[in-house]
Amino acid sequence: MTPAPIEDVADKLHTAAIHLLRRVRDVDAATGLNAARLSALSYLVFAGPATVGELARAEQVTPANISQLINGMQNDSLVERVEDPNDRRVTLVCPTKKGERIMREARTARVGLLTSMLSKLQGSELETLSQAAQLIEHTLRP
Amino acid sequence: MTPAPIEDVADKLHTAAIHLLRRVRDVDAATGLNAARLSALSYLVFAGPATVGELARAEQVTPANISQLINGMQNDSLVERVEDPNDRRVTLVCPTKKGERIMREARTARVGLLTSMLSKLQGSELETLSQAAQLIEHTLRP
DNA sequence: TTAATTTGTTTAAGTGCCTTAATTAATAAT
């Protein structure tokens, strides 16, 4: 078999990722959170507490926006602000237990849906997907 | 090698997809469009013209929201409303040439970034990614 | 050690996304 041009692989992979995430986010409605809050909370729960600035870069919005978004989420007990003793300019944003629970439940639901969709695949095909996921993570490392 | 539990594959795949899209969307800023418009326009360009209701389901927002979003995008000549002769209740939303151009340029930039990241991989690894993308698309089919 | 600069967050004011509820219009059903 002649090797696939690298641009074609990139294109297919990009499209597949979009379609995959479009599908699994169907279950997000159950969380009661909107897209902005879900994405921010997801980052905080799975990448760990972050400063306002770091969150802003991750979400690709302004620090001002994050500051206000956190106000609302703090008001709903999803996150809390914690002072950083090392650098008192920054404020660390941490998920609360409630925020963590909601996010983990949402992730479980997403993965559950995806699991049911993958159930028709053979072992060798699952192995291909597993290796692909690993390759992607490795490739994205800076 | 003992086969990976299917839930683990689903979880790894889900996470990889998130990380991949988080990375490539870095180039979206160049479009001048915000997330809501980019996502809607992406659907219209790559899945074809859609009704307000279909777009609302795809974007997981209300028809009222789409109606207003389309107002703004129409105002910026990104999309246009077209009457459906078969059912005059519905309005088809179509990307304009400008909208199509912007979207395709954005996609090209994303895929270009991803291509550069995949350039360090071997042919066999690219083949694994290619097959994985194909498996995902096939698995997601309803 | 002050002073100036840089870095991180917040506040204020304004635009646009997004919601629910109500309205209008077209199709389908009886």
Next chain:
DNA sequence: ATTATTAATTAAGGCACTTAAACAAATTAA
């Protein structure tokens, strides 16, 4: 014909998001 259903829009209001400005803490320089 009337009624019910489906599709889109409008109106009013809340929240996401922006830029510009203000503020506070840390770093650098004199």
